Every structure is written in structure tokens, then in C-alpha cells.
Amino acid sequence: MIKIAPSILSADFANLGQAIQAMDQAGCDYIHIDVMDGSFVPNISFGPMVYQAVRPLTDKTFDCHLMVDQPERYLDMVAAAGADIISVHVEATKHIYQSLSMIKALGKKAGVVLNPGTDLSQIQPILHLCDLVLIMTVNPGFGGQKFIQASLEKIKQLKVMREEKGLDFEIEVDGGINFETGKACAQAGADVLVSGSFLFNQTDWAKAILDFHSHIDMTGDFI
Numbered sequence: 409m410i411k412i413a414p415s416i417l418s419a420d421f422a423n424l425g426q427a428i429q430a431m432d433q434a435g436c437d438y439i440h441i442d443v444m445d446g447s448f449v450p451n452i453s454f455g456p457m458v459y460q461a462v463r464p465l466t467d468k469t470f471d472c473h474l475m476v477d478q479p480e481r482y483l484d485m486v487a488a489a490g491a492d493i494i495s496v497h498v499e500a501t502k503h504i505y506q507s508l509s510m511i512k513a514l515g516k517k518a519g520v521v522l523n524p525g526t527d528l529s530q531i532q533p534i535l536h537l538c539d540l541v542l543i544m545t546v547n548p549g550f551g552g553q554k555f556i557q558a559s560l561e562k563i564k565q566l567k568v569m570r571e572e573k574g575l576d577f578e579i580e581v582d583g584g585i586n587f588e589t590g591k592a593c594a595q596a597g598a599d600v601l602v603s604g605s606f607l608f609n610q611t612d613w614a615k616a617i618l619d620f621h622s623h624i625d626m627t628g629d630f631i
């Protein structure tokens with residue numbers, strides 16, 4: 409079944425803990441937490457100390473998206489602070505093989521992320537190290553942007569690559585995800601939908617998560 413990962417970038421920061429607990433109760437699968445450094449992306453968000461503060465509030469998987477240059481510098485810290493999946497941008501490091509190996513050595517699931525303009529060929533040599541591949545469906549840095557339709561072809565190609573190589577990493581998508589774009593991504597091959605502004609703007613989060621599932625159920629071929 410498709411997994412739903414609320415991006416807490418769209419939460420009310422004055423009540424961050426409550427928002428995470430409410431999404432947990434609403435039935436989400438992962439909690440997606442963006443770490444932005446103001447350099448790799450033009451925005452600044454949460455750091456390891458925020459992970460540490462909210463970690464005791466839920467048992468859900470913390471899905472850490474590192475939007476930072478030289479992510480190797482932060483792997484120890486986010487791992488110790490409670491991240492379960494740690495994803496690094498292939499564009500942010502000269503040493504992607506080493507970064508993924510370090511994440512694995514820390515006992516965490518390793519993910520690689522591709523910006524919309526990055527070709528899948530960039531990650532071909534390291535796919536066997538990945539538990540998750542995150543396809544950005546907007547340019548990273550901000551919530552509330554429009555889904556980039558060309559991402560669908562990339563998701564389809566990645567699914568084919570996974571089958572051809574006999575691998576089992578999850579395919580995650582992030583940016584502009586609503587019921588329609590989420591359904592299209594699931595049809596293309598996505599396993600995990602990150603949703604920020606659309607999900608947080610719904611009045612009933614539990615219903616919205618169920619609705620994500622029912623929208624995707626309707627197609628019948630990926631549940």
C-alpha cells in the first residue's frame with residue numbers, strides 16, 4: 409500500500425509537537441523532516457536539535473531529507489538525534505558512495521535524492537546502496553510549489569531500473585503532491601508520497617490520509 413509522509417515544513421511551528429502527534433494519530437506512515445542549510449537551498453529549516461526535541465513524541469519513522477551541502481558533516485548528528493531514514497542529495501556531495509555507506513554504518517536506512525534537473529544516470533552506480541530514492545517533483549527549498557509533470561517519466565524509468573537490477577528500494581516523491589498528482593505518481597511507480605501544504609491545509613488529516621489511499625485504490629493496480 410502507498411505510504412503517506414507528511415512534510416512538517418508546512419506545520420504550525422509554534423505547535424510543532426502537537427502537529428506531529430496529530431499526524432501520527434491521523435495514520436501517517438512516515439514523518440518527513442526537511443533539513444535546509446541556506447546554501448544548498450535558499451531556505452533554512454530544522455536541524456538535529458529539533459529532531460531530538462520531537463523524537464520522544466512519536467514512534468513513526470523519521471524520514472530525514474538533508475538539503476545541505478556536504479551532508480557527510482551532519483550524518484552522525486541526525487542519526488543520533490533520531491532519524492530513521494537519512495536521504496542525501498546526489499548534487500550536494502562529491503562522495504555519494506561514501507555518504508550512503510556512512511548512513512548504513514550508522515545503522516540507518518540510506519536514501520538518495522535527485523533534483524528535477526538531475527538525470528537518473530547519476531545514481532545508477534549507487535542504487536544497490538539505497539533503501540530509498542527520493543525524486544523531487546519541485547525544486548527543493550520551499551513548500552507550496554507546483555508539481556513538475558516531467559517527474560512522472562523519471563519515476564517510471566526508476567521503477568524499470570529497480571526491476572531490471574532486482575533491487576527493492578522505495579521510490580518516494582516530494583513536492584506539489586495532492587490527490588491528483590499523488591495518484592499519478594503512484595501509477596508511475598511511487599511507493600511513498602510526501603505531502604506538505606496540501607495535507608496540512610485539510611481540516612481533517614485522518615480523512616485526507618484515507619482519501620489519498622482511496623484515490624489510489626481506484627486505479628486498482630498498485631495496492
Ligand SMILES: O=C(CO)[C@H](O)[C@H](O)COP(=O)(O)O
Nearest residue numbers: 415548549551552584604605
Ligand atoms: O522538500 C520539500 C521542499 O523542498 C518539502 O518536503 C515540501 O515541504 C513539500 O511541500 P509541498 O507538499 O507543499 O510541495
